[in-house]
Amino acid sequence: MELCDRPKNTNVRISLPAVCIVWQTAMIILFGVFIRYNEESDTHWIEQRKAKNISSDVENDFYYRYPSFQDVHVMIFVGFGFLMTFLKRYSFGAVGYNFLIASFGLQWALLMQGWFHSLDYSDGKIKIGIENMINADFCVAGCLIAYGAVLGKVSAVQLLVMTLFGITLFAVEEYIILDLIHARDAGGSMVIHTFGAYYGLSISWMLYRPNLNQSDRLQGSVYHSDVFAMIGTLFLWMFWPSFNSAVTDHGDGQHRAALNTYLALASTVLTTVAISSLFQKHGKLDMVHIQNSTLAGGVAVGTAAEFMLMPYGSLIVGFCCGIISTLGYPFMEKHLKIQDTCGIHNLHAMPGVIGGIVGAITAATATESVYGVEGLRNTFDFDGDFKDTVPTRQGGLQAAALCVAICFGVGGGILVGCILRLPIWGDPADDNCFDDEPYWELPDEEEAIPPILQYNNHMRNKDM
Amino acid sequence: MELCDRPKNTNVRISLPAVCIVWQTAMIILFGVFIRYNEESDTHWIEQRKAKNISSDVENDFYYRYPSFQDVHVMIFVGFGFLMTFLKRYSFGAVGYNFLIASFGLQWALLMQGWFHSLDYSDGKIKIGIENMINADFCVAGCLIAYGAVLGKVSAVQLLVMTLFGITLFAVEEYIILDLIHARDAGGSMVIHTFGAYYGLSISWMLYRPNLNQSDRLQGSVYHSDVFAMIGTLFLWMFWPSFNSAVTDHGDGQHRAALNTYLALASTVLTTVAISSLFQKHGKLDMVHIQNSTLAGGVAVGTAAEFMLMPYGSLIVGFCCGIISTLGYPFMEKHLKIQDTCGIHNLHAMPGVIGGIVGAITAATATESVYGVEGLRNTFDFDGDFKDTVPTRQGGLQAAALCVAICFGVGGGILVGCILRLPIWGDPADDNCFDDEPYWELPDEEEAIPPILQYNNHMRNKDM
Amino acid sequence: MELCDRPKNTNVRISLPAVCIVWQTAMIILFGVFIRYNEESDTHWIEQRKAKNISSDVENDFYYRYPSFQDVHVMIFVGFGFLMTFLKRYSFGAVGYNFLIASFGLQWALLMQGWFHSLDYSDGKIKIGIENMINADFCVAGCLIAYGAVLGKVSAVQLLVMTLFGITLFAVEEYIILDLIHARDAGGSMVIHTFGAYYGLSISWMLYRPNLNQSDRLQGSVYHSDVFAMIGTLFLWMFWPSFNSAVTDHGDGQHRAALNTYLALASTVLTTVAISSLFQKHGKLDMVHIQNSTLAGGVAVGTAAEFMLMPYGSLIVGFCCGIISTLGYPFMEKHLKIQDTCGIHNLHAMPGVIGGIVGAITAATATESVYGVEGLRNTFDFDGDFKDTVPTRQGGLQAAALCVAICFGVGGGILVGCILRLPIWGDPADDNCFDDEPYWELPDEEEAIPPILQYNNHMRNKDM
Helix, strand or coil, X not given: CHHHHCCCCCCCCCHHHHHHHHHHHHHHHHHHHHEEECHHHCXXXXXXXXXXXXXXXXXXXXXXXXHHHHHHHHHXXXXXXXXXXXXXXXXXXXXXXXXXXXXXXXHHHHHHHHHHHCEECCCCEEEECHHHHHHHHHHHHHHHHHHHHHCCCCCHHHHHHHHHHHHHHHHHHHHHHHHHCCCCCCCCHHHHHHHHHHHHHHHHHHCCCCCHHHHHHHCCECHHHHHHHHHHHHHHHHHHHHHHHCCCCCCHHHHHHHHHHHHHHXXXXXXXXXXXXXXXXXXXXXXXXXXXHHHHHHHHCCCHHHCCCCHHHHHHHHHHHHHHHHHCCCCHHHHCCCCCCCCHHHHHHHHHHHHHHHHHHHHHCCCHHHHXXXXXXXXXXXXXXXXXXXXXXXXXXXXXHHHHHHHHHHHHHHHHHHHHCCCCCCCCCHHHCCCCCCCECCCCCHHHCCHHHXXXXXXXXXXX | CHHHHCCCCCCCCCHHHHHHHHHHHHHHHHHHHHEEECHHHCCCXXXXXXXXXXXXXXXXXXXXXXXXXXXXXXXXXXXXXXXXXXXXXXXXXXXXXXHHHHHHHHHHHHHHHHHHHCEECCCCEEEECHHHHHHHHHHHHHHHHHHHHHCCCCCXXXXXXXXXXHHHHHHHHHHHHHXXXXXXXXXXXXXXXXXXXXXXXXXXXHCCCCCHHHHHHHCCECHHHHHHHHXXXXXXXXXXXXXXXXXXXXXHHHHHHHHHHHHHHHHHHHHHHHHHHHCCHHHCEEHXXXXXXXXXHHHHCCCHHHCCCCHHHHXXXXXXXXXXXXXXXXXXXXXXXXXXXXXXXXXXXXXXXXXXXXXXXXXXXXXXXXXXXXXXHHHHCCCCCCCCCHHHHHHHHHHHHHHHHHHHHHHHHHHHHHHHCCCCCXXXXXXXXXXXXXXXXXXXCHHHCCHHHHHHHHHHHHHC | CXXXXXXXXXXXXXXXXXXXXXXXXXXXXXXXXXXXXXXXXXXXXXXXHHXXXXXCHHHCHHHHHHHHHHHHHHHHHHHHHHHHHHECCCHHHHHHHHHHHHHHHHHHHHHHHHHHHCEECCCCEEEEXXXXXXXHHHHHHHHHHHHHHHCCCCCHHHHHHHHHHHHHHHHHHHHHHHHHCCXXXXXXXXXXXXXXXXXXXXXXXXXXXXXXXXXHHHCCECHHHHHHHHHHHHHHHHHHHHHHHCCCCCCHHHHHHHHHHHHHHHHHHHHHHHHHHHCCHHHCECHHHHHXXXXXXXXXXXXXXXXXXXXXXXXHHHHHHHHHHHHHCCCHHHHCCCCCCCCHHHHHHHXXXXXXXXXXXXXXXXXXXXXXXXXXXXXXXXXXXXXXXXXXXHHHHHHHHHHHHHHHHHHHHHHHHHHHCCCCCCCCXXXXXXXXXXXXXXXXXXXXXXXXXXXXXXXXXXXX
16 A cells, blocks of 8 residues: 555656557467458358258347447447446546456457457357357446456556456356356356456455545536436447347347346336435435346346246345345444445445346256256257256355355456556556546546636626 | 435445345246237247148248347447436446336336237236237336436436336326227337326426536536447447337338438437537537437427328428427526436427427328228228228327327326335435435546646656 | 629428429339339249249348348438537527438439349349348438438538438449449448549538638537537447448458457557547547547548458558548648548548558458458459469559549539538527527527527626
C-alpha cells in the first residue's frame, strides 16, 4: 500500500502504445501459426456438405448460433460498457476501456480456448467458427466483470495486463470444469460470473486505497449518466436469454435455456424494486439497485437454464436473487476492505454462487421420468450406459466445479493484484480516481456553466 | 376529482414492496400449478422429433421465431422505455417503471393467454415456448402504450394495478377477436394498439387533473432528453418489421409482413417531416413529431402486413398516417378533457383504428387471382370448402374485431380509472407531476460545477 | 463561393414539405407501376415450394437473411445517426436528418437497384424480398457516409437532393462493378465506402466555406454528446460482421465473412488506441479517434471478407487500418480545401481504398489448393470451365472496380456539388453552421441560453 503514497505519474504515452502494438503483433503471429477456418467456415464446406449428405446450408452452425452471437456481442460492448457509465465523470473510461480490453481479450481467448477445445491434432491448427466467437465473447465477459470492481482506479495498461492474465486463467479454469470435471455450465454462472467476480474482487482487495474518499466528489452519478447506465442494464437484461442459450444444444436446449432465463429475469425485477423501496427512506427507489440487481436472476439461472428447471423454478431463482442482490449493497466495504465500484459482488459473485448451487441441485435431482431416457442422456451428455445414480454424481461434479471457479478467481486475483501493485503502470492518485481527466482529452467548454446560473441568466433575460 | 385536492402522500414504502412481493409470489404459485414446457422446449423433443420424422433441429419453432422475439423484446424495454424519457425530469420513471410493469406484465400474460390459447386439456397444464414469449411481450405492449397517456401522473403502485387489469382485459379481448370472431391481426393494430391506446386514454380521462398546469415547468424536454427519446423511437422504428412479422405464418407470411412494415414506416417519415415543417413557424421541425408520428405507419400496417397489401399499398398507408398523426398533436387536450402525456392518441389510437380499417378492406377485397387458391386459404386460415364470398365475410369480421377492441379499451379504462381514483395509491400532487423526485433517490446536482472551477478547486485542495 | 456571402434564408417551410410530399407521391406511383412481391414473399410461395420440392419453410431466404438485415438496419439508423451526434448542438440534425434521408433513400434504392437487378422481364415488374431490403439499406449507407462530410453545413432539402442523386449514381456504379465487371464486393468496401466517401468529400469541396471558423464555438463536442456518439460507434462496430456477411453466399460464405470482420475490427481497436495515445500530449486518448478509427477495419475487410483471407490476414488488415485512419485526422483540411465534419476520409475513403486493394490481392492469389475446386468456383462465381489464370484476372477486375468507384464518387460529387451551390436550398450562414437552432424547435428553458451568451458568461467567469 505504501506505493500508493508516492506521487503518481499517469502519463501512459509510452506504455499504452507499446503494450497495444506488441500484443497485437503477437496476436497476428500466433494467429498465423495456429488459427485456421473450421469446416463450416471454409470454402471446402460445399464439398464436405455434399460428401456428408447434409441436406441444406441452413444446417451450417452459423444459422443456429449467429443471432445469439450478435446478442451476446451487444451485451459485451454496449451492455457492460454502458452499465459502467453511471459515474459522473468516467463515462469515456467506462465505455472506451471496456471496448479496448474486450477487443484484445477476444483475440487472446480464441487462442487460449482454441488450444484447449478446438485443436485439430491432425495438423496442429486451431479451427474456428461461430461457436468459438461466442466462447471468446464469454471469456471476455469474465474480465469485464472484473473491470467493474476496479472501475476508475486503474490505468488502461493495468486493465490490459489484468485481461491477459484473466483470459489465461479463465481458459484453464474452463477446461478443468467442462472437460476434466465434466460439469455443465451453459450460461457460465460458475465459469464466467463466479470466476470473473472473485477475480475482480481479489484484485480490488490487493489494490485497496485507504484514502479513496479523496475522490468522493466524483464517486457518484448525475441524472443523465444514470440514464446512460440504463442503456447498459437493459441491453444486458434483454439479451441475457441469448447469453444463456448461445452454446447450449440445438433444438430444445436453446429453446428451454432462453425461456428459463426470460422468466428468472422478469421475477428479479419485481423483488429488486420491492427491496429497494423497502429499505430507503420514504420508499424511494435507488437507481443503483435498478441498474444492477435486476440482472442477478440471469446470472443465477445460468448453469441450470438448460436443465428442466421448470418455469416456476426459474421464477423462484429470480425471486431470491433480486432480494439477496439488493440487500448486498450496503454490506461490502463496511465489512471487508474491498472497494467494489460497480457492486459486482452483488451482481455477479453472489448470484454466480447461487447459480452454481442451483445447478448442482437441479442436476442431482434429475430423473428419467422428467427428462426421458434420451433427454437425460442428451442434456447431461452422459456417455455409454448410465444408472439412476448418475444424476446424483453429476450434482457432486457441479459442486466441485463451483469450488474450482472460486479458487481460480481468488487465487488468480491475488496473484495478478500483486503484479498490478508495481509502481510502473500509470494508475491515478487517490484524489484523481473516477476521473477521465488524466487519461482522455476532454471537451473543454460551454457545458461548464452551472444549470443554476443558466437559469438565473434566463430569468434575467426574460425580465429585460 | 375532489380527491385530487387532498394533500398527497407519495410514500409507497409499504404499498409498493407489498404489491411486488405478493404478486410475484402469486406468479410462482400459479406457474407451479399451471405452466410447463411445451413439446419443443422440453427434453422429450429429441424423441418426439424422431417419432414425428422431423428432419432437423432447425425445424424447432425457436429458430423461426427467436430473432424476431429478441427484436420485440428490445422494442418493449428499450423502445417504449426510452421513447418516454423525453421529459426533462422523468427519465428514471419512464425507463424504470416501464421496466417494472413490463416484467410483471409478461408473467401474468403468460398465464392469461395460456389459459385461452395454450392449455393442454389432457393434463390441465399450459405448455409454453417461444411463441408464448412473443405473445406475452405483445400483451405487455398494450399496457405500456396505456402508460404513455398517464406518464408522470401516477405512482408505481397505480401502474401495477393498471397492468394487472390491462393484461386481463387484453387476454379476453384477444381471445374474442382471434378465436371467437376469427379475425386476423398479426401486428396487433386492433388487439394491441387500439385497445392499449383507448385503455390508457380512458384512464387518463378518469384521472383528469384540472390543475396540472402547476407542473408546467417540468412538462417539457431538454436537449439531451430529446436525444435519449430518439433512442426509443429508432429502436421501435427499426424493429417494427419484426413486431408485425413475429407471429405470422412461417415462410412467405413472415417475409411479406416484414417487407410491408419496412415500406410503410419509410413512407411515414417523409410525410411526418413534411407536415411538421409546414405547420411550424419558419418551417422548423418539432422533435415531438419526429419521435412519435414517424412510427404511426408501423401501427397502421399491423393488421394488413401479412396480407397481399402490395408494396405501394404499404407506402400509401404510411403516407396517410404520417399526415394524420402529425396533425393530431394540437388537437387532444383542447377539445377533450384528456391529458395525454406522450400523445398516444396520435401514435397508437388513430393509426390503430386506421390499421383495423385497412385490414378489413384488404381482407374483403382478397381474391384467388392475387393470392392463389392455397395462398388464400393459408393466409386467412380458411377451413374446409370456401367460396368467393368468404373474403367479404372476413372483411366484416375484421371490422367487428375493431369495434371489440375499442369497446374493451374504453370500457376497461373507465372501470380501472375508477379504481385508480381511490386515494390510497400514492400518486403525486398536481405540482409534483412529471418529477422523479418523489419516487427516486436522485443524485446530488454536482453536475453544476463547471469542470474549470472543479479543477481550480481541485488544485486548491491539493495545495492545502 | 460568392453565393455564400449573401444573407441566408434558412426558412424551409415551403421547400421541405414540397420536396417530401412530391417525392413520396412519386414513390407511391412508381411502386404501384413497378414493384411486386418476389416468389418468396408472395402467397403463392406455398404452392411454389411444393412444386419445386423445397422441403421446409426455413429454406425461404427470409430465414437466411433476416437477422443480418435487422443488424444492418440498426447500423443505418442508430449507428450512422448517433455516430454524428458528437457535436454539442447538432444532435437533432444528426439523428433526425439521418432518419429522413435514409427513409427516402431506401425507397428510391429499391427502385433503382430493382431496375438493374430484380426486373422480371416476363411482366416488367421488379420483384422484391429480403435481399432487396438489405441492398437498399446498403445503398443508403453510401449516402449517409457522404452526409458525414457535410454535417452541419447543409439544409434538409440539400440532403434530400444529395440523396436522390447519390442513390442513382450508386445504383449505376454498382451495376457496372458487380454485373459488367463481375467484381466481388460483399461488404461494399468499394461500392459503398469508397464511392460514398468520395461523393461526400467532393460535395464538401464544392461547398467549401472559407469563413467556417465563425462557427468554431459549435464545432466541438460536450461530454455527454461524446457518449451519445459512442452508441453509434458501438452499434456500427458490433454489427459490422452482419453488414459484411448479409448478402454473401449461404453457408460458409456468410460464416467466413462474419468471422473475418469480427477479427479485423478487434485488431483495429488496439492500434487505434496505440496511435491515439502516442500522438497526444501526456498520452491521452482522443474520443474522435475512438469513435471513428476503430471502425476502419470493418470497412477495409469488406471486399475480402468472403474470400479465404485467413484469420491472421484479417488481423493484419485491421492492424494497418487502425494506424492509417488515426494518423489521417490532422491531415485533411490543412492540405486540401475540404471541410470534412465527421472525418469520413479517414473512416471510409482510405479504408475503402485499402479494402479494394486487399480484395484485388486476395482474389489474384486465390488457388485451388486453398479454396478447393468447387469452393473456388463458388466463391468467385466462376462460370463454365476456368483455368488457373482466372484468379489473376479476377484480381485485375477488382482493381478496375475500385477505379470505377472512385470516379463515380468524385465525378458525381462535383456534379451534385454544383447543383447544391444554387442559392435556393435554405442552407445556413457560416456563423450558423453546426447549430440545430435554424431548423428545429428547441426546448426552451434552462439549457436554452444561446450558446453565445453561455460563452460570454464563461469568459466573464474566467476573467473574474
